[in-house]
Amino acid sequence: MRINAKDLFSGLILIVIALVGLWLNADHAMGTAQRMGPGYMPWLTFMLQLVLGAIIVVLALNSGPDPLERWAWREMSLVLLGMCVFGLLLERGGLFLSTTAMIVIASLADRTHRPLGVLGVTIFLLALCWWVFIHELDIRVSVWPQF
Amino acid sequence: MDLLIANLAHGFSVALSWNNLLFAFIGCMIGTAIGVLPGIGPVATISLLLPITFGQPATTAIIMLAGIYYGAQYGGSTTAILLNLPGEVSSVVTTLEGYKMARRGRAGAALTIAALGSFFAGSVATVLVAASGPLLTSIALSFGPADYFSLMLLGLIIAAVLAQGSVIKSVGMVVLGVALGLVGTDVQTGQQRFTFGIPELSDGLGFAALAMGMFGIAEIILNLERPEARSVLTTKVGSLYLNREEVRRAVPSVLRGTLVGSALGILPGGGAALASFGSYMMERRLSKGRAEFGTGAIEGVAGPESANNAASQTSFIPLLTLGIPANAVMALMVGALIIQGIQPGPRMVEAQPDLFWGLIASMWIGNLMLLIINLPMIGMWVKLLQVPYRYMYPAILTFCAIGIYSINNNVFDVYLTVLFAIAGYLFAKLKMEPAPLLIGFVLGPMMEEHLRRAMLLSRGDPSVFIERPISGTLLAIAALALGMMLLPNLRRKKEEALAG
Amino acid sequence: MSARLPRRGFLMTAASMAGATAGPARAQSGAPPGNAEAAAVPRAPSPSGPPIRIVVPFAPGGTTDLVARLIAAGLQERLGGTPVLVENRPGAGATLGSQLVAASPPDGTTLVMSNVASHAIGPALYPNVRYDPVRDFTHIALVVSNPSVWVANPRTELHGLADVVRAARGGRGLDVATSGSGSSNHLLVVRFARLARVELNHVPYRGAGPAITDLIAGVVPLMSDSLPSASAHIRQGSVRAIAISSAERHPGFPEVPTFREQGFDLVSGSWFGLSGPAGLPAALAGRLARAVQETLTAPEVRARLIEAGGAPGDLTLAGYTEFVREEHARWGALVRLSGARVE
Numbered sequence: 008m009r010i011n012a013k014d015l016f017s018g019l020i021l022i023v024i025a026l027v028g029l030w031l032n033a034d035h036a037m038g039t040a041q042r043m044g045p046g047y048m049p050w051l052t053f054m055l056q057l058v059l060g061a062i063i064v065v066l067a068l069n070s071g072p073d074p075l076e077r078w079a080w081r082e083m084s085l086v087l088l089g090m091c092v093f094g095l096l097l098e099r100g101g102l103f104l105s106t107t108a109m110i111v112i113a114s115l116a117d118r119t120h121r122p123l124g125v126l127g128v129t130i131f132l133l134a135l136c137w138w139v140f141i142h143e144l145d146i147r148v149s150v151w152p153q154f
Numbered sequence: 155m156d157l158l159i160a161n162l163a164h165g166f167s168v169a170l171s172w173n174n175l176l177f178a179f180i181g182c183m184i185g186t187a188i189g190v191l192p193g194i195g196p197v198a199t200i201s202l203l204l205p206i207t208f209g210q211p212a213t214t215a216i217i218m219l220a221g222i223y224y225g226a227q228y229g230g231s232t233t234a235i236l237l238n239l240p241g242e243v244s245s246v247v248t249t250l251e252g253y254k255m256a257r258r259g260r261a262g263a264a265l266t267i268a269a270l271g272s273f274f275a276g277s278v279a280t281v282l283v284a285a286s287g288p289l290l291t292s293i294a295l296s297f298g299p300a301d302y303f304s305l306m307l308l309g310l311i312i313a314a315v316l317a318q319g320s321v322i323k324s325v326g327m328v329v330l331g332v333a334l335g336l337v338g339t340d341v342q343t344g345q346q347r348f349t350f351g352i353p354e355l356s357d358g359l360g361f362a363a364l365a366m367g368m369f370g371i372a373e374i375i376l377n378l379e380r381p382e383a384r385s386v387l388t389t390k391v392g393s394l395y396l397n398r399e400e401v402r403r404a405v406p407s408v409l410r411g412t413l414v415g416s417a418l419g420i421l422p423g424g425g426a427a428l429a430s431f432g433s434y435m436m437e438r439r440l441s442k443g444r445a446e447f448g449t450g451a452i453e454g455v456a457g458p459e460s461a462n463n464a465a466s467q468t469s470f471i472p473l474l475t476l477g478i479p480a481n482a483v484m485a486l487m488v489g490a491l492i493i494q495g496i497q498p499g500p501r502m503v504e505a506q507p508d509l510f511w512g513l514i515a516s517m518w519i520g521n522l523m524l525l526i527i528n529l530p531m532i533g534m535w536v537k538l539l540q541v542p543y544r545y546m547y548p549a550i551l552t553f554c555a556i557g558i559y560s561i562n563n564n565v566f567d568v569y570l571t572v573l574f575a576i577a578g579y580l581f582a583k584l585k586m587e588p589a590p591l592l593i594g595f596v597l598g599p600m601m602e603e604h605l606r607r608a609m610l611l612s613r614g615d616p617s618v619f620i621e622r623p624i625s626g627t628l629l630a631i632a633a634l635a636l637g638m639m640l641l642p643n644l645r646r647k648k649e650e651a652l653a654g
Numbered sequence: 655m656s657a658r659l660p661r662r663g664f665l666m667t668a669a670s671m672a673g674a675t676a677g678p679a680r681a682q683s684g685a686p687p688g689n690a691e692a693a694a695v696p697r698a699p700s701p702s703g704p705p706i707r708i709v710v711p712f713a714p715g716g717t718t719d720l721v722a723r724l725i726a727a728g729l730q731e732r733l734g735g736t737p738v739l740v741e742n743r744p745g746a747g748a749t750l751g752s753q754l755v756a757a758s759p760p761d762g763t764t765l766v767m768s769n770v771a772s773h774a775i776g777p778a779l780y781p782n783v784r785y786d787p788v789r790d791f792t793h794i795a796l797v798v799s800n801p802s803v804w805v806a807n808p809r810t811e812l813h814g815l816a817d818v819v820r821a822a823r824g825g826r827g828l829d830v831a832t833s834g835s836g837s838s839n840h841l842l843v844v845r846f847a848r849l850a851r852v853e854l855n856h857v858p859y860r861g862a863g864p865a866i867t868d869l870i871a872g873v874v875p876l877m878s879d880s881l882p883s884a885s886a887h888i889r890q891g892s893v894r895a896i897a898i899s900s901a902e903r904h905p906g907f908p909e910v911p912t913f914r915e916q917g918f919d920l921v922s923g924s925w926f927g928l929s930g931p932a933g934l935p936a937a938l939a940g941r942l943a944r945a946v947q948e949t950l951t952a953p954e955v956r957a958r959l960i961e962a963g964g965a966p967g968d969l970t971l972a973g974y975t976e977f978v979r980e981e982h983a984r985w986g987a988l989v990r991l992s993g994a995r996v997e
Contacts, residue, residue: 013584014323020584021326028333031348035340041614045340045347048602052333059326066322076583079379083579086375086551087572093555094568102556109555110548116378117544128545132552140556148559295871339750341860342835346782353757356750357743472867485863489720603860610857611829611873 012075014067021060028053082116089113101149102141103133158285165284165511169519174217177210178516181218182523185225189242190233191557196226196242200486212494213509217516219490223483224466224517228272228524231459235264236535237550239370243361244462246592247430249369251447251454258450261539262394265532267404267452268459269525275412275460276521279467282416283474284514294420294472299608300618304628305421306601309428311632312435313593314639321639324590327581331594332601334359342606354566363567364595366554367574368581368588374547375579394533403443404456410436411460419465420472431593433461435635467517474502474510705737708928709766711751712742712833712861717882718926721798721959722767725928728949729942748772748836749783756785760792760933762942768793769926770838773978774985779836787982792934793975795946796967798959799925801900802839803881803910805893810875815897815916818876819850827853831874833862838924839878841988842899849918869893880924881907881963899923906963925981927967927974943970 028049038044089112096105107129114125141150168174188199200219210218230242235252248268255264297305310332314324337348338358349355396404414436415429434454438444441453473484496506503510538546558567581588612618620626706729710722719742726738743751748771755766766772773787785791806812812821822828832839835858847854857874859865862883869877870892877884877893881904887893888907895910899922903912913920928946930939949955950966959966969977 014320017323017326017584017586020580021330024330024333028348035345035347036343039614040609040616041612043606043609045343045345048605049333049336049347052329052336052598056326056329056333059322059329063320063322063326066320073585078579078583079375082378083375083576086371086378086547087575089551090371090555090568090572090575094559094565094572097559097565097568106552106556110552113548113551114544117547119381120544124544128548132549135549136552136556140560148563295867298868298871298873342858343780488863489723607857607859610855613826613855 009069009071011067011071011073013073014063014070016075018060018063018067021056021063025053025056025060029057085116086113097148099153101151101153102136103150104152106133106136161507161511162284162515164507165513165515166519168213168508168512169217169515174214174512174516175519177214177218178221178520179523181221182225182228182520182527185222185227186229186524186527187225188222189226189229189231191229191553196223196483199226200483212491212496212506213512215490215494216487216509216513217520219487220470220513220517221520221523224276224463224520225524227462227466228269228528231268231272232265232528232535235268235455236261236539237370238373239550239554240365240592243592243596244430244458244465246365246369246589247434247458248455250434250589251451254448254450255452255455256450256539260400260450260452262532262536263396263400263452264450264455265535266394266396266529267400267408267456269528269532271404271408271411271456271460272463273521273525274408275415275464276467277518278412279416279419279464280514280518280521283467283471283517284511297421297624298622299604299611300622301624301628302421303601303604303608304619304625304632305428306597306604308628308632308635309431309597310590310594310601311635312428312431313590313597314636323585324587327586327588327591328594331591331596332598333594334364334591335595335598336602341603352566354562354564358599359570359595360561360567361592361596362561363558363570364574365592366558367571368578368592370550370554371571371575372578372582372588374550375575376582377543378547394536400452403441404452407433407437407441407453407457408460410440411457412464414457415461415464416468418461419468428597429461429465430458433457463521470513470517474513705739706733706762707739707741707764709751709755709764710740710742711748711766711769711772717798717800717862717880717962717964718767718769721882721926721964724955724958725797725946725949728952728955729945732945732948733941748834749776749780749785752776752787753783753785755929755931756790758931760931760935762930762934762938765794765928765930765942766791767797767926768929768978770924770981770985771834771836773929774981775838775841775989776836777982778986778989788975788979790932791929791978792932792939793978794928794930794934794939794971795943796925796927796969796974796977797946797950798882798964798967799923800881800964801898801904801923802842802878803884803888803895803899803907803963804876804878804897805869805884805888805895806876807869807872807874808891808894809872812876812896813894814911815846815850815913815918818846818896819852821875822847822850822852822854827855828876829855829857829874831857831859831865831869831877833865833879833883834858834860838922838985839880841985842920842922843878845920845922845988846913846918849920866893882959885961885963904963906961925967925977927969927978929978939971946970 032046032049032053035046035049036044037046037050089109092112093105093109096108100108110129110132111125114120114128137150140148169178184199184203185196188196199222203219203222227242227244230240230245231248231252233239234245234248235256238249238253240246240249252264252268255261310328311325313328314321335358337355339346339349339356346356411433414433418429418432434457437451437453437457438447441451441457443451443453447454469484473487496502496509554571555568558571559565561567578588581591608618609616618625619629708722708726710719712718719740722740726740730736730738743754748769752766752768752772755764758764768787768791773791777783777785777787804815804818812818818828830843832843834840835856840856840858843854843856859868862879865874865877866879866884866887868874870887881898884893884895885906888895895907897913897916898904898907898910899913899920901912901914901921903910928942930942947970950959956966967974
């Protein structure tokens with residue numbers, strides 16, 4: 008087999024998004040060529056995307072092999088979980104709590120981290136962020152938890 | 155010519171006053187700062203600073219605002235090179251070769267050539283503004299909606315060349331970018347498109363969230379995944395200065411970039427955004443080091459950086475000669491002038507010689523200041539790369555997260571960034587290039603607007619795109635470029651098929 | 655890209671420092687790595703309250719935007735130095751920005767430049783407007799009202815409305831640019847076309863700036879604009895004014911004939927004022943209304959507004975609310991009568 012799995016999946020992603028887009032776009036008026044409605048450009052775009060996706064899939068059948076790569080699930084989920092926790096905590100828990108949580112969670116993604124290092128990074132970054140974003144820029148977010 | 159020199163001398167006498175120098179300096183510093191900080195752009199900053207400038211003389215106010223504008227371009231490229239974080243639209247291109255250079259241990263050289271190229275381009279463009287502003291404006295005014303549409307289409311096709319891999323996949327990414335740009339409220343009818351009833355989406359997806367997620371955060375995950383790659387980043391720092399070979403290769407690129415940027419910057423609406431993309435493509439096709447593209451070619455930093463700085467200077471031309479703002483920043487400048495009781499336009503040169511020539515002189519001084527501010531900092535920036543990655547990435551993450559939040563004071567943008575980071579990681583795993591997507595995202599909405607207007611004016615007749623000389627020429631170039639890209643591909647495929 | 659401005663007070667600090675002209679005491683280049691950028695943004699003397707944000711539902715550079723900035727400067731001065739910021743939220747006939755403010759808490763920190771498009775025409779024209787222009791706002795003060803003016807590219811043969819009718823009858827109709835769908839300028843185009851029985855091809859833009867650019871470039875021959883946004887270009891001669899939509903000629907432009915004089919009984923104008931979300935405390939609204947009035951009566955502001963072709967408003971609170979109510983009813987009827995639509 009000479010299937011290029013990477014290209015195959017790329018093409019399939021484009022096709023799926025295009026189909027969903029076209030389905031959602033059914034709600035929008037197309038208008039005429041002279042007075043295009045809000046649905047005209049999306050229709051053009053998604054149709055083109057559909058065609059391109061199909062071409063990519065066809066070409067992928069004979070341009071491989073290029074198998075899929077492993078995902079670094081652990082690293083990805085920890086880094087992004089950190090950001091999500093930051094988002095959840097920021098407005099209630101304040102800047103320091105949310106930033107600390109994000110740094111600690113994201114640090115777990117790197118196995119070479121030692122607790123003392125994480126502590127040091129956290130303290131340094133908290134001080135830096137306070138200085139840049141609160142003291143200098145005043146981004147209007149509370150520093151400490153709000154109850 | 156003598157008159158020009160006399161005028162410029164007058165301009166320098168205005169711009170060199172202590173007060174004006176001071177404000178040019180403040181403007182450059184603030185500009186550099188917002189360029190470096192993720193998520194905060196010049197439009198936001200200038201609009202916030204506008205009320206304060208009322209108390210200043212008009213010349214001083216404009217000098218400071220202009221400093222912010224080109225300072226931001228400067229600062230944006232620093233993070234693009236060091237951290238793969240494009241702060242401004244134009245620095246997306248800088249990430250392509252600049253970040254690769256940094257990974258090879260040539261971050262110092264990349265930053266130096268970005269600073270020097272920008273300075274050179276800025277100086278040339280300033281002279282251009284002074285010498286032939288009115289003439290250039292009339293060229294800019296000959297662009298109608300159909301011509302803009304074709305120009306943007308050409309830009310999108312150029313964007314497909316940016317990618318390293320398969321052309322058809324990058325075209326697909328451009329189209330996907332255009333599709334993402336559709337999210338939000340249709341400006342002409344007020345219809346919500348693809349917003350799923352989420353009020354935060356009615357303004358469209360944010361450029362910052364998209365760029366931070368797909369470039370910056372996705373890059374963190376990729377770096378964590380391959381420890382061997384990131385050690386390169388910290389151990390190989392190399393010389394800060396350009397070696398002779400690099401200078402020899404960069405000089406023609408700077409010249410070409412200056413040319414492309416000066417030309418595109420004049421066009422009102424989106425011209426400047428295209429400048430760095432155009433220059434990148436030109437370098438990839440023309441420069442001697444084209445084989446190295448994708449692995450950190452200095453031409454790919456020198457050209458686009460020069461182009462975007464040249465464009466940011468020449469985008470003042472329509473403003474100064476006609477009172478027509480070329481982009482949102484320029485529109486704010488018009489506001490600042492009008493509040494001061496000055497109407498920008500053809501008569502401004504005679505009515506306000508201090509302002510006109512003072513601003514032009516201060517543009518050059520501002521560029522010199524940026525060079526002086528930035529060159530000594532390069533060593534410091536590069537040292538930053540020697541911080542072990544396990545300490546570095548929490549810092550990048552923190553600055554991105556807070557920066558993204560601060561754009562709208564809304565955590566929704568943080569979650570959006572997380573989503574785009576997943577998408578960016580997926581794209582990297584599937585060898586889909588995010589740069590063309592980002593460019594489609596930026597140009598798509600403008601294209602739609604021009605397409606609809608062009609068709610409205612032509613009564614629904616699409617032949618206007620071919621019949622107008624400018625539009626027709628641009629489309630021909632676009633078709634040619636697409637053909638040139640696809641042909642070798644097909645031929646190779648055919649050969650492979652025959653051989654296999 | 656459209657101007658997407660932050661809502662928070664970032665860089666206010668940097669900003670007010672320039673106002674104080676104290677100089678960049680903290681702007682230094684030798685700051686430690688990683689935060690040199692922050693050092694560039696010097697710090698303010700502490701402001702006396704949370705900043706007030708005035709949402710302008712149009713693109714930067716238009717009339718409403720410019721006057722909003724004048725008002726913002728005046729308010730800042732009269733409210734004890736509280737920073738007053740202008741934020742542009744264009745789109746959908748000014749209804750997007752107004753929607754945003756209608757949904758904000760009534761604490762006086764978020765205000766909107768309410769206007770004829772967002773509060774009179776838009777609710778009748780756009781199907782998706784989710785606010786009531788009277789009930790969902792606390793109307794504070796009328797700021798400016800002004801007529802529309804039709805301006806032509808000086809290289810065309812359009813010297814008066816008779817020429818417009820003639821040109822519009824010749825085959826394909828005539829292109830007329832406006833700053834956007836749903837403006838009073840747009841409605842004037844529709845009403846004129848109906849009255850004169852000609853075909854006018856309405857070409858909406860994203861704000862007056864880009865539309866004027868295309869008018870000067872000759873992409874469109876004619877534009878229906880607000881007098882203040884066109885006045886400087888008229889004085890400069892880069893566009894030719896052919897008709898003004900006020901009942902009488904404008905004292906600043908006595909050479910421009912009215913629509914009525916040219917045989918078309920159309921009187922139209924636009925206005926804008928300051929409003930907050932519904933339920934703004936009366937004392938706060940009163941304080942803001944007084945500050946707006948004081949700003950408008952300051953001689954230099956007054957002179958500048960009149961020179962630009964606008965009339966400073968004199969309605970506040972209940973008076974302005976009543977005005978909005980009447981305008982909403984009047985334009986609603988006009989929209990239905992004229993059959994104007996956005997496609």
